[in-house]
Amino acid sequence: xxxxxxxxxxxxxxxxxxxxxxxxxxxxxxxxxxxxxxxxxxxxxxxxxxxxxxxxxxxxxxxxxxxxxxxxxxxxxxxxxxxxxxxxxxxxxxxxxxxxxxxxxxxxxxxxxxxxxxxxxxxxxxxxxxxxxxxxxxxxxxxxxxxxxxxxxxxxxxxxxxxxxxxxxxxxxxxxxxxxxxxxxxxxxxxxxxxxxxxxxxxxxxxxxxxxxxxxxxxxxxxxxxxxxxxxxxxxxxxxxxxxxxxxxxxxxxxxxxxxxxxxxxxxxxxxxxxxxxxxxxxxxxxxxxxxxxxxxxxxxxxxxxxxxxxxxxxxxxxxxxxxxxxxxxxxxxxxxxxxxxx
Amino acid sequence: xxxxxxxxxxxxxxxxxxxxxxxxxxxxxxxxxxxxxxxxxxxxxxxxxxxxxxxxxxxxxxxxxxxxxxxxxxxxxxxxxxxxxxxxxxxxxxxxxxxxxxxxxxxxxxxxxxxxxxxxxxxxxxxxxxxxxxxxxxxxxxxxxxxxxxxxxxxxxxxxxxxxxxxxxxxxxxxxxxxxxxxxxxxxxxxxxxxxxxxxxxxxxxxxxxxxxxxxxxxxxxxxxxxxxxxxxxxxxxxxxxxxxxxxxxxxxxxxxxxxxxxxxxxxxxxxxxxxxxxxxxxxxxxxxxxxxxxxxxxxxxxxxxxxxxxxxxxxxxxxxxxxxxxxxxxxxxxxxxxxxxx
DNA sequence: GACTCATTTGCAAACGTTTGCAAGATTCCT
DNA sequence: AGGAATCTTGCAAACGTTTGCAAATGAGTC
Numbered sequence: 001x002x003x004x005x006x007x008x009x010x011x012x013x014x015x016x017x018x019x020x021x022x023x024x025x026x027x028x029x030x031x032x033x034x035x036x037x038x039x040x041x042x043x044x045x046x047x048x049x050x051x052x053x054x055x056x057x058x059x060x061x062x063x064x065x066x067x068x069x070x071x072x073x074x075x076x077x078x079x080x081x082x083x084x085x086x087x088x089x090x091x092x093x094x095x096x097x098x099x100x101x102x103x104x105x106x107x108x109x110x111x112x113x114x115x116x117x118x119x120x121x122x123x124x125x126x127x128x129x130x131x132x133x134x135x136x137x138x139x140x141x142x143x144x145x146x147x148x149x150x151x152x153x154x155x156x157x158x159x160x161x162x163x164x165x166x167x168x169x170x171x172x173x174x175x176x177x178x179x180x181x182x183x184x185x186x187x188x189x190x191x192x193x194x195x196x197x198x199x200x201x202x203x204x205x206x207x208x209x210x211x212x213x214x215x216x217x218x219x220x221x222x223x224x225x226x227x228x229x230x231x232x233x234x235x236x237x238x239x240x241x242x243x244x245x246x247x248x249x250x251x252x253x254x255x256x257x258x259x260x261x262x263x264x265x266x267x268x269x270x271x272x273x274x275x276x277x278x279x280x281x282x283x284x285x286x287x288x289x290x291x292x293x294x295x296x297x298x299x300x301x302x303x304x305x306x307x308x309x310x311x312x313x314x315x316x317x318x319x320x321x322x323x324x325x326x327x328x329x330x331x332x333x334x335x336x337x338x339x340x341x342x343x
Numbered sequence: 344x345x346x347x348x349x350x351x352x353x354x355x356x357x358x359x360x361x362x363x364x365x366x367x368x369x370x371x372x373x374x375x376x377x378x379x380x381x382x383x384x385x386x387x388x389x390x391x392x393x394x395x396x397x398x399x400x401x402x403x404x405x406x407x408x409x410x411x412x413x414x415x416x417x418x419x420x421x422x423x424x425x426x427x428x429x430x431x432x433x434x435x436x437x438x439x440x441x442x443x444x445x446x447x448x449x450x451x452x453x454x455x456x457x458x459x460x461x462x463x464x465x466x467x468x469x470x471x472x473x474x475x476x477x478x479x480x481x482x483x484x485x486x487x488x489x490x491x492x493x494x495x496x497x498x499x500x501x502x503x504x505x506x507x508x509x510x511x512x513x514x515x516x517x518x519x520x521x522x523x524x525x526x527x528x529x530x531x532x533x534x535x536x537x538x539x540x541x542x543x544x545x546x547x548x549x550x551x552x553x554x555x556x557x558x559x560x561x562x563x564x565x566x567x568x569x570x571x572x573x574x575x576x577x578x579x580x581x582x583x584x585x586x587x588x589x590x591x592x593x594x595x596x597x598x599x600x601x602x603x604x605x606x607x608x609x610x611x612x613x614x615x616x617x618x619x620x621x622x623x624x625x626x627x628x629x630x631x632x633x634x635x636x637x638x639x640x641x642x643x644x645x646x647x648x649x650x651x652x653x654x655x656x657x658x659x660x661x662x663x664x665x666x667x668x669x670x671x672x673x674x675x676x677x678x679x680x681x682x683x684x685x686x
Numbered sequence: 687g688a689c690t691c692a693t694t695t696g697c698a699a700a701c702g703t704t705t706g707c708a709a710g711a712t713t714c715c716t
Numbered sequence: 717a718g719g720a721a722t723c724t725t726g727c728a729a730a731c732g733t734t735t736g737c738a739a740a741t742g743a744g745t746c
Contacts (some may be wrong), residue, residue: 015701015702015703016701016702016703016704017702017703027702027703027704028703028704028705031703031704031705032704032705035704059702059703060701060702060703062701062702062703063702063703064702064703064704065700065703066701066702066703066704067703067704067705068703068704068705311697338696342708
């Protein structure tokens with residue numbers, strides 16, 4: 001069986017021209033028939049469609065893309081700026097990615113995934129865009145690349161970013177109101193009686209910085225001492241010991257912890273228990289994200305919920321509108337406090 | 344500023360021909376220079392490279408792909424056969440996906456992600472392959488599509504599948520020895536004193552069926568009653584109540600549970616506690632996967648570890664070898680019992 | 687300086703589709 | 717039956733690269 005033959009031994013029909021020969025028409029007609037254009041006679045179309053089905057023919061997307069100057073592919077890129085190892089397997093991003101895949105598929109687009117380490121090449125975004133392989137790009141997380149993204153946004157329209165919204169920024173962003181989320185968290189801690197509050201997590205990434213700032217807002221407004229920033233990495237292995245160290249040092253001096261993510265909160269819960277501190281009696285704890293794990297900790301985690309599905313829908317919706325030439329505003333989603341038992 | 348101009352106002356150089364004009368050479372020479380072929384004079388090459396850098400030029404991948412008949416893209420497809428909602432956000436698959444992205448990037452390939460619901464179209468795999476957009480495909484999980492995959496494998500070489508290995512199968516698969524994993528789990532339960540063992544999870548998917556079978560092997564060998572299959576869905580919401588129901592019915596009659604995944608095990612732990620059964624005293628519990636969550640349950644979960652990173656490396660390695668024309672055997676990875684505190 | 691041989695370049699034909707244009711085939715009037 | 721109007725179709729030129737072939741250039745040898 002030669003490479004030119006299908007498994008049944010007949011000559012394989014790989015191109016639109018092959019199919020045209022079989023149907024006794026010109027390639028142009030086949031193209032039109034398969035594209036479902038109205039200009040082709042119904043009987044001809046049906047014959048061609050039948051033949052295509054029979055031979056399992058599918059037009060080559062590369063050729064089509066080249067000719068039409070669009071590919072039907074949306075790039076999704078995850079810049080790993082802050083904390084290389086963890087970020088990607090981070091449940092939050094991964095869940096978002098899942099929803100994105102669904103949402104894009106629904107709209108007839110394919111998804112090209114790329115992880116980049118911006119430190120290695122400053123060019124990461126232009127490279128992706130300039131490849132000609134994608135019609136638009138969704139950036140998941142601004143990481144430490146805010147400026148780079150701003151620059152690109154000036155010259156490239158079909159881009160939407162998941163992340164934090166900043167006054168006056170030029171790129172179109174979809175994301176939760178992190179600062180408000182931080183306020184909700186801090187308010188809950190304080191309402192439960194906490195007075196000396198700590199923020200657990202790296203305040204480098206903008207999303208986290210905003211959550212931290214939100215908590216600060218509330219502490220200041222209530223006349224409490226400033227929120228203590230306990231910096232950690234995101235990867236569970238390193239975070240665990242860092243949390244243990246922080247708690248050993250400050251554990252007795254604080255009575256409320258706002259963790260930057262549920263993942264950190266869950267680790268923190270474990271360490272708190274290990275150090276003999278009870279939650280929520282000795283220390284109150286609020287997480288962020290409302291990942292599945294939040295229901296499964298003991299006690300179940302009070303957390304600030306992000307609507308990931310809505311985020312994915314928003315990203316895709318805005319991107320498609322931009323592809324259509326519209327100018328779009330950023331979309332800021334409201335976080336929601338989900339009260340369980342840790343605060 | 345017209346669409347033809349870059350942000351600095353100079354005419355944008357979008358094609359290799361534009362660049363050729365600038366450099367005063369022919370397009371062919373530019374192509375060769377940029378491809379790093381040896382046939383071009385060093386001085387010419389340097390001039391062209393400098394120009395390309397200066398104008399941020401990148402050759403169009405679609406055109407290149409069309410001409411060379413290869414795209415530099417590997418398709419990754421997740422068939423959602425058994426349990427639509429959960430499977431994709433399942434941490435295991437997502438973690439594997441992350442490692443795959445890294446591994447493919449390292450080898451200079453891009454990753455195109457597609458989720459499909461095979462029920463909707465029987466054609467899912469051929470469609471992806473026939474699109475002409477990908478050089479090869481990695482299927483994550485056989486789901487209930489074993490036969491479909493076998494058929495395709497007969498006529499399409501560059502495909503590797505993550506899943507369970509079956510005697511005599513025709514497609515190249517990478518996966519953990521699930522049956523052995525099942526045996527390890529059951530042996531551990533029995534060594535701890537369990538006599539009446541249950542398997543928690545859907546036994547439909549082949550991977551799970553093999554895990555179940557492994558546990559059966561051991562029970563039979565030891566002369567214990569057959570393992571009780573407690574069927575559940577994978578999505579946390581439905582699984583929780585199903586587990587509760589199972590435990591209410593059989594909870595007191597069993598003393599060892601082997602959960603199909605860590606996610607199920609974690610849910611099960613919660614339900615066991617809710618029903619007043621203590622782990623590991625009343626009931627012993629072993630999970631599967633060794634996801635991060637396994638360390639964070641209380642008590643921490645004894646589980647059967649799959650080496651996800653090694654799996655991703657294996658998948659990519661075999662796929663590249665197949666792209667190179669080699670014939671490859673399937674790769675079966677050994678699972679490893681990770682003992683913590685639930686069994 | 688005439689010759690060979692090795693390097694470096696340009697030319698033009700692909701890769702498989704889509705699509706504007708014009709020609710050919712139908713239909714519908716009158 | 718003649719013509720206008722409408723449908724269908726074919727032709728051929730793109731889309732932006734890569735690459736075999738041959739021409740041109742340069743270096744080296746006698």
